[in-house]
Every structure is written in C-alpha cells, then in structure tokens.
Amino acid sequence: MTAISTRGLLIALIATAVGLGALASAQPYGSGEPNTTPIELRVWQSLDDPTDIAIGARAPGGAWGELGMVCLRLDDGFTAGGHYRYGQTALEVPLMDFAPVGVEVRVWQAINVPHVIYVSARGVGGSWDLLGTFRFRLDHGVRPDLGYRFGDMRIEVELPEPQVITLAGSAGERGYVDGVGRDARFRSTPPGAMGLDVDAEGNVIVADYSNDAIRRIARDGTVTTIAGGNGSGLRDGPADVAQFAGPTDVAVAPDGTIYVAQARNDHIRKITPDGVVTTVAGNGSLEVNLDPARARDGPAGEAIFFQMKAIALGPDGDLYILENSRIRRLSPSGWVSTVAGGPRVGFVDGRGPSARFGSLTDIAVDARGALYVLESNIWVSGRADWYEIVRKIDANGVVRTLFRDPLPHAGGRLAYPEALTVGPGGDIYISNTAHNQIVRLTPAGEVNAVAGSAEVGSGDGQYGTAEFSRPGALALAPDGALIVADQEGTVVRAILPGPDGLRTGAQLVEVGVLPRLEGVRVTRFAGSGSSLGGLRGDGGPADKAYFRGVRGIALDPAGNVLVADDGNHAVRRISTDGTISTLAGGNGEGVRDGPRDLAQFTRPLRVAVDAEGVIYVLEDAYRRVRRIAPDGTVSTLAGAQMTNIRSIATEPDGSLLFPRAGGILRRAPDGSISTLVAGSGAVSAIAVDGEGSVFYTVDEHFAGTLKVLSPTGEASTVLDAWSGTGRAQLSPSVTGIAIAPDGSVYLADPGFGRVLRLDRSGALAIVADRAFAGSQRGSPNSIVVPPEGDLLVSDAWQHVIWKITIDEDAGR
Structure with a gap:
C-alpha cells in the first residue's frame, strides 16, 4: 500500500481497516459522531498503450470485480504549462453495512512521459487539497492476461452521520443469540411475524416469533431475553421459565407492563415489570381455532380469538386485538368485546359489526383513542382490482376509509404494506414493504417517503440512501425515532428524527402502468x-x-x-x-x-x-x-x-x-x-x-x-x-x-x-x-x-x- 505525504504531514492511508460492521450498531440511537471508512483504489494502465487508464474501487474485503475496471479518459483538462493532462471520474463504492459511498478520483499523466502518473482522490463533496496530488507508481502488480499493470492505495472517506441505523441483528442471519448490536440474532419467520414496541425509556421490546421469546434492545444495542425462549407452550410463571407459542406482537403500557399477542394458539399474555408472566385472555386451550365463526366475546378467560395478528394499547388502558377480519377489545376489567368487523370478509365501511374487513395486517391507536388499521391486497367490488387500504375507527365504532390505493401494477403507491403507526400530529407511518421504503400518509391524504432508497439491501445511511429489505413492524420512540423491523425479521433499525422531526427524506418510488396491445x-x-x-x-x-x-x-x-x-x-x-x-x-x-x-x-x-x-x-x-x-x-x-x-x-x-x-x-x-x-x-x-x-x-x-x-x-x-x-x-x-x-x-x-x-x-x-x-x-x-x-x-x-x-x- 502507498502512503501519501501532503504538506509535510504524513497521512497513512489506512494500513488496517476499521470493521464496517461496527459503524452504526454500537451507537445509541439518536446520537453518534460521524464515521469514516477506508476505501481501496486501484489504478490500471495498459502495457501496450500507457494512455489507456482504468480505475477500480472496493471496500476492504470486498471484490474488485463488483465495480470492475472503469475506463478513465484523460480528457478533462491540462495543466497551465500544458505538460500534463488529466481525467476525473466518480465511483459509488458498495459497503458492507452502509449505503454506497461516493469517491472521486483524478489521474494526471505526463504528456511526453506517459508512464509518469499522479493521483488525487477525495470523497464526493470533499476537498482535493486534503491529500493533494502525488506521484503514483503502478508497481503493485501486473495482469498479463488483461494486459495491465496496476497500483493500489487506500483513502479514508468520511461517511455522513447516519440518519438510519441498525440497532440489533444481522441482515438475513437467523438464530437465537443475545448480544450487542449486530452480534445478536433473531428468528421471526414467516416474514412479517416480528412485532415490536418501545417502552418509556426508549428500550425496544421485540416479539421473536420463531424463538418463542420476548427480547429487549437497550438504546446501546444490547439485546437480552426478558421472557420465554424455553420452547413453545402456554406456561405462566416467572419470566425465565414461562413459555410462549409464536408471539407475534407486543404492546407496552406506561407502567412497563408488556402485553403479548400469541398467534399460534390465540392468547393474550402479560409480563409484569417484576417479570411474572400470566395469561390474561383466551380460553386456555392449545387447540388452534380454524373457524372465524367460533370466535367468542365475554369474560377474558373464556374468550376465543381467530387469527390474532397484532395488538395496540389505547390511552384508557384498553388493549385492541387485530384479527383477520375484525377488531376486538380487552378492557382493563377483563372483558372481551368486538369493536368492528366480524367473521365475514369484505370491504364495507359502517358502524361496529356492520363494517367488513378483508386481510387486516396491523393496528395503531392515537392519543385520543382512535384506531387505525391497515388492509393489504383487498378486493374492492366495483373497482375490478385489488387495493391497499387504511381505515379509521372512531370512539363510536364508526369505520371509514382514509386512504385507498390500487396495487403497483395498476399505478398504486403502496406495495404490500405490512405495518403502520400513527404520530402525534396525525401522520401515519407505513412500512411500504415491497418497495423497501418507509412512507408517511399525511392527514391531507398525501403519500411521501420518509426513508429508503427502494433498493434491496441493509446499508445504513441518510434517509434517501439507506437500504431496507421487506420492512415490517413500526413503533415510535419517545425521542421521535421510528423503530423498524427489517430484513424479514432478522434486524431492528431506527430512523432518527431531524431537528424538525421525521420529514420527507427520500424519493417516493414512482409507479407506472404497462402499455396495452391494440387490436x-x-x-x-x-x-x-x-x-x-x-x-x-x-x-x-x-x-x-x-x-x-x-x-x-x-x-x-x-x-x-x-x-x-x-x-x-x-x-x-x-x-x-x-x-x-x-x-x-x-x-x-x-x-x-x-x-x-x-x-x-x-x-x-x-x-x-x-x-x-x-x-x-x-x-x-x-x-x-x-x-x-x-x-x-x-x-x-x-x-x-x-x-x-x-x-x-x-x-x-x-x-x-x-x-x-x-x-x-x-x-x-x-x-x-x-x-x-x-x-x-x-x-x-x-x-x-x-x-x-x-x-x-x-x-x-x-x-x-x-x-x-x-x-x-x-x-x-x-x-x-x-x-x-x-x-x-x-x-x-x-x-x-x-x-x-x-x-x-x-x-x-x-x-x-x-x-x-x-x-x-x-x-x-x-x-x-x-x-x-x-x-x-x-x-x-x-x-x-x-x-x-x-x-x-x-x-x-x-x-x-x-x-x-x-x-x-x-x-x-
């Protein structure tokens, strides 16, 4: 590797690389200093034609072949004396756990002695003066098969302070491991099964479906199991011996009590602040209810649920339970009732049981107690197509449609969304799952993108460059951060608020409609x-x-x-x-x-x-x-x-x-x-x-x-x-x-x-x-x-x- 001396100051071009995996996960969410990352550059020169120059770049440990050899034409200008010509190019270098970083490279070549090469490099938006321009010898290797020789160097590129960070888990890596940041492992399958909420101190509580466990992520990324993880079952008792059966969602009360929706056999469990697990709703049977008509209201211990999917707490302590086609309520006194919907599916607004829902996927409650529900891929009679729908249920149980959008193939903006949450100002945040973005639905009905480049990936970064892959459950933290279950239930991310909160930070995916054949x-x-x-x-x-x-x-x-x-x-x-x-x-x-x-x-x-x-x-x-x-x-x-x-x-x-x-x-x-x-x-x-x-x-x-x-x-x-x-x-x-x-x-x-x-x-x-x-x-x-x-x-x-x-x- 080459070291560059600039203005008498020796700038070592990173002999050892800082592991990129620690860039974001070790920071408490909502804070952190800007990071840097090493980037390796390779300058190629043809053995037959020394004016034939190419550039390569990679993150340490990456592959040169990912970007390949980028031809650099030395036609951008000449020195004042006319002795050198130069060319400049910009590369987007993929990183392991961060959005791609931009690097600009400028190569100078002596006109009369073309083997004499000078190089300058910088991160996009940086200063050429940081490293200056230095003589660069292409003596690190020869590729006879390609007909090129090359020289390598490393530069340190400053990364923008991330606005989207990884709190815990590693993309696509499933398992059951407590630990810090990316060392932790979750196993929530099928995709969309990981539910989460945030307590008053900013800890993220996770329903780890396939591990039958309830996990806690502290603000510094430390993951611990707080209940379950002892196999599948319905056992109550101390948290370390209790059992769960497919916990699919959690809701945290102001006093720290955690409610758990147990989907595998449709029960509601409760974890008290002192770590005791009890069953608070459901008839105690391990039998799975396969018939929506068998669902039963009444005393919590006798209630029967059907396809429990999500839960949310209201300001008065009511727990709302989302099923496939209805919303139930568990009162603080222990009574289960139906708020809206019923066993028959459809798309009908109305009051209480007269309303019909299709495939409900998530529920949220605002500060006034109004409910918001998300339905995905719903057939709407009279429209001849399938729709993504957001509906609101007021305090009187009246259901009305807030937003309806066709699927993307018909020009819709939402693509199989899996989750929503509501902010204090009435904005509804939605995981636009198939588009790999988090979007906001405003009270005026506008849809804009909060975060996500729409490219499939796991890179942290700015709102518009960070990558998601099948984002799911959402929850708002006390400091305004938006917590996201991502990577098909293997990672928990945080979208950090700016000075004005969570605003439009990304480009909403544009949709189009295919042409039709004539005749x-x-x-x-x-x-x-x-x-x-x-x-x-x-x-x-x-x-x-x-x-x-x-x-x-x-x-x-x-x-x-x-x-x-x-x-x-x-x-x-x-x-x-x-x-x-x-x-x-x-x-x-x-x-x-x-x-x-x-x-x-x-x-x-x-x-x-x-x-x-x-x-x-x-x-x-x-x-x-x-x-x-x-x-x-x-x-x-x-x-x-x-x-x-x-x-x-x-x-x-x-x-x-x-x-x-x-x-x-x-x-x-x-x-x-x-x-x-x-x-x-x-x-x-x-x-x-x-x-x-x-x-x-x-x-x-x-x-x-x-x-x-x-x-x-x-x-x-x-x-x-x-x-x-x-x-x-x-x-x-x-x-x-x-x-x-x-x-x-x-x-x-x-x-x-x-x-x-x-x-x-x-x-x-x-x-x-x-x-x-x-x-x-x-x-x-x-x-x-x-x-x-x-x-x-x-x-x-x-x-x-x-x-x-x-x-x-x-x-x-």
Whole structure:
C-alpha cells in the first residue's frame, strides 16, 4: 500500500481497516459522531498503450470485480504549462453495512512521459487539497492476461452521520443469540411475524416469533431475553421459565407492563415489570381455532380469538386485538368485546359489526383513542382490482376509509404494506414493504417517503440512501425515532428524527402502468359460463359445454385441446372441429386407475402431453400425477407424489418437470428423480419451448420473476420482479406460460388478473385484463398457443376458455 505525504504531514492511508460492521450498531440511537471508512483504489494502465487508464474501487474485503475496471479518459483538462493532462471520474463504492459511498478520483499523466502518473482522490463533496496530488507508481502488480499493470492505495472517506441505523441483528442471519448490536440474532419467520414496541425509556421490546421469546434492545444495542425462549407452550410463571407459542406482537403500557399477542394458539399474555408472566385472555386451550365463526366475546378467560395478528394499547388502558377480519377489545376489567368487523370478509365501511374487513395486517391507536388499521391486497367490488387500504375507527365504532390505493401494477403507491403507526400530529407511518421504503400518509391524504432508497439491501445511511429489505413492524420512540423491523425479521433499525422531526427524506418510488396491445379481440372458445351442469355438453360444440372450475389446458400432438375440469374430476378434450368430450374420469372423486371410462380423478389441476401423446395429469388435492396412455388406460405414476408441486411440463426426451417451492424437479423416463433448479423461491409456472429451453416464474419479493434455463443448463433472468419504476410486472402467482412460434412469451397472471406478452425485443405489454371476461373477477389460469396463432386462456372463475386474437397491424 502507498502512503501519501501532503504538506509535510504524513497521512497513512489506512494500513488496517476499521470493521464496517461496527459503524452504526454500537451507537445509541439518536446520537453518534460521524464515521469514516477506508476505501481501496486501484489504478490500471495498459502495457501496450500507457494512455489507456482504468480505475477500480472496493471496500476492504470486498471484490474488485463488483465495480470492475472503469475506463478513465484523460480528457478533462491540462495543466497551465500544458505538460500534463488529466481525467476525473466518480465511483459509488458498495459497503458492507452502509449505503454506497461516493469517491472521486483524478489521474494526471505526463504528456511526453506517459508512464509518469499522479493521483488525487477525495470523497464526493470533499476537498482535493486534503491529500493533494502525488506521484503514483503502478508497481503493485501486473495482469498479463488483461494486459495491465496496476497500483493500489487506500483513502479514508468520511461517511455522513447516519440518519438510519441498525440497532440489533444481522441482515438475513437467523438464530437465537443475545448480544450487542449486530452480534445478536433473531428468528421471526414467516416474514412479517416480528412485532415490536418501545417502552418509556426508549428500550425496544421485540416479539421473536420463531424463538418463542420476548427480547429487549437497550438504546446501546444490547439485546437480552426478558421472557420465554424455553420452547413453545402456554406456561405462566416467572419470566425465565414461562413459555410462549409464536408471539407475534407486543404492546407496552406506561407502567412497563408488556402485553403479548400469541398467534399460534390465540392468547393474550402479560409480563409484569417484576417479570411474572400470566395469561390474561383466551380460553386456555392449545387447540388452534380454524373457524372465524367460533370466535367468542365475554369474560377474558373464556374468550376465543381467530387469527390474532397484532395488538395496540389505547390511552384508557384498553388493549385492541387485530384479527383477520375484525377488531376486538380487552378492557382493563377483563372483558372481551368486538369493536368492528366480524367473521365475514369484505370491504364495507359502517358502524361496529356492520363494517367488513378483508386481510387486516396491523393496528395503531392515537392519543385520543382512535384506531387505525391497515388492509393489504383487498378486493374492492366495483373497482375490478385489488387495493391497499387504511381505515379509521372512531370512539363510536364508526369505520371509514382514509386512504385507498390500487396495487403497483395498476399505478398504486403502496406495495404490500405490512405495518403502520400513527404520530402525534396525525401522520401515519407505513412500512411500504415491497418497495423497501418507509412512507408517511399525511392527514391531507398525501403519500411521501420518509426513508429508503427502494433498493434491496441493509446499508445504513441518510434517509434517501439507506437500504431496507421487506420492512415490517413500526413503533415510535419517545425521542421521535421510528423503530423498524427489517430484513424479514432478522434486524431492528431506527430512523432518527431531524431537528424538525421525521420529514420527507427520500424519493417516493414512482409507479407506472404497462402499455396495452391494440387490436386484441376476445371471444368465448369453450364453456357456457355456468358450473351447475356437471359434464353436460359432451358430443356437442365446446362453447355450449359446462365446466366446473376449468384449470389447466394443453395441446396434444394432433392439436386437440385437453382440459383439467377441476370440479367435475375429469379430463375433457376439445377436438379440432370444436366438439367436446370427456376423455377420462367424470365418475366422481377418487383415485381409481383403469380404463378411462371407469377411472376416477381428484381435482385435476394441470395437464401436460409428451411427443407420443401420453397425457399427464397433476391432481390438486394430493399432488398425485396420473398417466393417460394413448389407448385410454389411466394409471398412477410411481414415485411422482411430491409435496408443494405447482404444475407439470414435459421435455422433448419425455422427462417430466415439476415446479415447486424451492426449485424444479425432473423425472426421467426411467423414473429417476433429480433436481433441475435448486435454491430458488417458489416456482409457480413452467413451459418448455421447441428447443428444450425451460421457462419458469419464481416468487421473489412479492412479485414474479421470469427465468429461462437453456438446453445446456445456463440460467438467466428474462424479466425482473420489479421494473425499476416501482411497478411489479408479474404477481407472485403466475400460473401459465406459453411460447409462441415467433419466440414471444405469453403469461397468465391470475394474481393481477391479466395476460401479458413479452416479445423478442423485450417489450412487455398487457394483452387482456379482467375486463376481457365481462366480469370483475376474470381469472386467467392456463394458456396455450394453437398452431393458428390465437391464444387460448382458461378462466377458473368464469368456467370458460377464452380465445384471444391479436391483430398485429392494429395501431400501426
């Protein structure tokens, strides 16, 4: 490493690096001195052309390849005497636990002696005079394979005082460890299960769901277990022997009493300041209530809850309990009552039980006792789409909608939010989870971003540069800091207030809407639209037939359309002349093999056909695979009953592919099972093109990603989960993929209720959405491209198959 002497002062360029992991976690939140970090710089010079200069940079321990070799053209200017020319560039250097830091590098080169190099460097916004300009010898190494020599140096770059810091935990590292800052470990799965609150002294109290423990984070980042952690159970008593079963949220009273929502068997527990745990609501049974109609009000010890999600304390000591579709209240006297909502789901404002809620996710209470609830991904009748909703419940139990926004694919600003809290001025802070930001909803209905760059990451930093990953639970600390459960329940962060409190500090993710194809015509290809006729219609035209939940469709080698008729437990066939018949099954629900007219199926979900005309049927109920031979004999495929199978596809060699949670399995013609794709998210849809390339969709961060595996085994991403404009292009639940002869990829996306086309140029457009069904609830499920080029799309909600014709000349 090089040391730089400037103005007689020897500035050592960091022989040893300060560990970046301690930058923020060791500070008490709300205070701390500015930090610095070492940055390593590398200057490259071509062995053949000394005027060919490149720059590299990394944090200590990082990889030079992350930024690569950045070409630096020495064309920014000359010295006054004309003996040197120089070039300047700026690099954003990734750091381990902090937002990327900007570094500017200036290289001077003697015109007549190009091997003579001078260098100056600074952090963005810093002074060139700090280090000055010094002779730099490129003698640290040679890369003959690249044709470059290089020299290395380190500079110390000042980091801005962080406004978003990590209090405890390490991003993505799950475990159960008490400790300080990033040495501590939490295990709150599934994502969104970590609840938290702040006590009067600023300690953060955490419901650590999977560890069955209640943890405390002191202001200096020290994590301790204050109750539980002794296995799952309902045992009361001293905190160190008490047991919890899936604590999902906490609420702290002014006197330090901690209330705990225990989600696994729907009880409310209490931890007194002297460390005694008692059960204060719930009937004492470990049995899980699976029926919302069984929920019961009354004395706390006899009350029954359903899908308890979150809790919040009111100013009068009432504890409000959020369930899936209703809000309950536990009074200080020990009585449980329903404030609003009930077992029936929906979207209806009103008073008390007359109001309806869908999927409630969080609750907060303001200083006057008004309740605020968050609902995510709610179907709104009359709007033909899904919405994110914030509603308010006043002291009289009247529910009204404060804010309603469609999902991002339709231009909405909120993306699967998981949590909210309310500030003293009426601002509502929301974890905009899929956009990796914390936003504020003002009393005027405006949405702006408080913190988060919207990039997935864990770096601390300024409001606009800090990174989040699936932020969840929120709580306001006494000093105005906003505490955030982050990194899918493995980290607790703090957003520190400025002199004027928490204000707009980041750029709100901009959203957009995909273009629509012109010249699209939709007609009904098969199905009458009624599900009440059983198998009626066989032997006649397909558009007069009855289906009951038509699901998967496929083409056989002759061009016939095969249909998985879910509710009729049958496989139907539509011939090329439009006549429909029952190919196999339709004899009631069952698992009977044998001749096709006697065989039984149990809810056929998907169908696939190989080159020989053998039909494979994936059953929904048990994920069993059945085989229909060309002669009509039905058999059960040995060794092909696997868990979490989502679909089925065939390869040219006769192998079967099964997408599942975590990857794709392959069953070879000899019956052997192997893993084709491993380590991915849940794979929901799959298709194989004529060349043997495998296209599949993966659930990644609330959205679908389209990937392809080439015949040689090379994997690549065709369509990212998020477009970069805040718009999820695919939902996590894509169920159909079809490859057209021209290479275009068509996708059936019931989650967003639309059919999309990705053409060979990479242009993505909407072919048709829910409106094509003539109903708000059209649900495209499976898709094929017949030889004539039209699309056929099954609609599970409408019990029909749609034909979509695209006039490629329209709009030109």
